[in-house]
Amino acid sequence: MPSPIPVTRLLSKDLYPSVELSTCSSPLAQQAHGSSLQVPQTRLHRRVCSRSWSSVIHWDQLRSVEPVGSGGFGSVYRAEYLGETVALKKVKKSSKNPLASRQSFWAELNPAHLQHPNIVRVIAATTCVPADFGDEGSIGTVLMEFVGSRNLQQVIYESSEPLEEARWFRFSRDIVAGLNFLHSHGLVHLDIKPANVLLSSADVCKIADFGCSVKLDRDCEMSSISPHLSHVCGTYTHRAPELLRGQQVSSKADIFSFGITLWQLLTRQPPYTGDRQHVQYAVVAQHLRPSLRDHPVFRTALGRRCSVLLGRCWSAEARSRPSARDLLDLLDQVHSQT
Incomplete structure (x- = not known):
């Protein structure tokens, strides 16, 4: 809340x-x-x-x-x-x-x-x-x-259905296309995670649950809003470090959250273990991120390209992350090299 x-x-x-x-x-x-x-x-x-x-x-x-x-x-x-x-x-x-x-x-x-x-x-x-x-x-x-009764959280963790390359790529592109549209209208979601992405009967992803969303100031890429928002709103496992520090909100916070979500699509594992306070502190102070070494997917050529993309998405500095528009192109480049 x-x-x-x-x-x-x-x-x-x-x-x-x-x-x-x-x-x-x-x-x-x-x-x-x-x-x-x-x-x-x-x-x-x-x-x-x-x-x-x-x-x-x-x-x-x-x-x-x-x-x-x-x-x-x-x-x-x-x-x-x-x-x-x-x-x-x-x-x-x-x-x-x-x-x-x-x-x-x-x-x-x-x-x-x-x-x-x-x-x-x-x-x-x-x-x-x-x-x-x-x-x-x-x-x-x-x-x-009404989109459907399933979300990506359920597909990733509660089903045995395959998430092969073509499918996770399509899901990822759906999410980023939605973010690109929102950001172009000055709207930041601030709670991107698998549970907030619904899956239609046609296997199309739709971003839902805008209860944490914020409208940016017109002609401004960042918003100076109540510092309490950055500590309470959203889900701590997907929250960008600048929000954990109580800094300004920008569309790049959604890019960080998407990076965690993409990692979940690739690995079907939870991003972190440990208690909430430890994870939050480690993300900010120790640059904790989900592992890019322990899962077999990152030992393939495709996985190595994805790890580079993920590293850009969850960069500690918001300005170093790609925009949603650029991310669409980067995803296409990763996929086209297979």
Whole structure:
């Protein structure tokens, strides 16, 4: 769960609320009856219709709602909505840090106006849920495309299906293509890991779970946000060292996380052993990284090329890591030499 950060970092200035976040408030505006997030009419065509984003959830159109999974964030359901299979995510209020829960919910809407084949599409969202569906512990609901019931974490560690070169390369390219799109729109995910990459029935990877995401300042490659974010948001095994040190956020943090994820795809092993505090300290102070020697895959010609690429992705200096755009080319070069 991310720590409190300014709502202005989560959504553009003309969409965030200027008053306190009450039960039915939203950065899109309040509706009189409190049943949806309603975009002001002056912005409707430009901000909603042109990008197929709807700010209204028609609850009476939900059919066959079935639970899919749950966790610390809340619960996910599969449902039919206006003739389409969708995922419905209820974000749970944290009793320890309710403000962080709210801001995690708004961060989930950062990609709401964006569409890309490797990004989970947001359809609609609301902070007000009908009594027969909601509960007091829910902050709000996000309606998204239903990608499938599997993620890369399950494929890597919980299945025996092969991850041959052609497949892990395709998965890697899907993830980087999604990151390149996000970064080109000033959005940093900050929690890239196998569990946050969903796998469609067509074996296509889609980046999901934007609860830690941050919008960078316009025309700025780095963002000076609350230092607490870098210590709390994201997953420690995939977190870039500059975030562990409480420094500025940039798109290169996602590149570091992708490097750890690619290593997992190649080895099907956990990146680190030991307790959390030791790993975090070692990553920053001792440049700890997953081993590039112990696994047989790195003894092949392809593995040696991958190890060079991984070394660039998880460089201690953010500026030394490739951009997502450059990383697409580097992946192609690694694959083309086989």
